[in-house]
Amino acid sequence: MSNKFKCVRIIIILSIIFLAIESAGYYLGTGAMPFDSKERADGKADKMSLDGLRAKNAQLKQRLERLTPNKIYIVVDTGRNRLYLRKGSSTISEAVISSGNGNILRDPSGNRQWVFDTPRGEYSVKTKQKAPAWSKPDWAFIEEAEEIPKDPRKRIEIGVLGAYALGFGNGYFIHGTLYTRMLGRNVTHGCIRVGDEDLKNIYTVAGLGTKIYIF
């Protein structure tokens, strides 16, 4: 009986300690200000009047807005496989695309490796071509277990890139496709494939230097 009583006492004491720790932690965890008060007490900001702070706020927002291209730009969502033509904050048109499949290819005879992702970040249209020909890179031969040709003419393939191609650097293009049923899926080696009609529209609207934002 006394052992049972001792056990209950220990359980109660441990529960009280646990609850005390929990309460202290909870108080510390939720009682703090989410924003650092030291940061907030910025000397300059404290000395500024409300009007001064408002004016600075408007000025900073303006500076941010000024970074947005004033011409048409391209936004590519590689996750949803969508391409948007935008001007300012409004979307002019939307296209279903195919982007990088994320697979890895290793060169069996060397130390080279390719990751077939569509590159992300800010780019610009560097080249524009009508009826482009594809100069197959090394990985295209390695993937098919074919010998890499020494003659550059043997790399050329006609018709696979569609009617137009817009290059944005490092061998990456926005181009057409023969595999339109794959639009909306991640199937490419990093390029951005677009359907015929959308590609024509993009080619017409986007000039050299048009900004491309890929995420």
Place this chain on the structure above:
Amino acid sequence: MRLKFILLFIFLITNSAYAGDDKKLYAIENRFLEEELVLASKTDTYFVFNLREKMASINSRGIHLREIKIQNSHYWGSPVSGNAYRLRKKSASIEPNRETITPGEKKDEFKLDALELTDMPSRYTLFFDSGPTILIRPQAKGITSAIYNFFYSSKTFLTRPIRILWSALRSEPYTAIDVVLDEDDARALYWSISEGSSAIVYAPPLVIFPAAVQ
């Protein structure tokens, strides 16, 4: 006459307190805008977790490439600063795997070997360098995810106070932010954010927004 004085006194007190709150808000927002301007001057994509407006965004050059609605959030621990944080690690219990191509291998026409949005996890943790830990989880849809979320919340409410107390005793800052997103948005964020990415966490002061960021 006395009543007029009392009313005037109350008006002046409340008005000055309100102006003070406004000042704090503008000072904080300006601090974040300055930080965003630094990030926007680079070519990399960056992320903004605006807990005040319940909105996360994927940005580049100040352009909102994609906006993601934060369904719910809960803030724990030390305050965040106005600085941009660098993502040190993103961690999920089941991480997506990339396929390795075997040269010359015949491909199954009906099987697509690709890393896609649907392969991304919707429950994961983002660890920022000397900054907050952001725990992303999907909004409960159906009984399974509701049960999972219930157990997750119970575990969090039991273990996190201990973790916070431990950090406080060791004088180490610890901030954890639970963020609930729509399942597709959670996957999209995992897809877009990569280790090394920069993020701004816009957490308003508790004084102005009680209950922190419910």
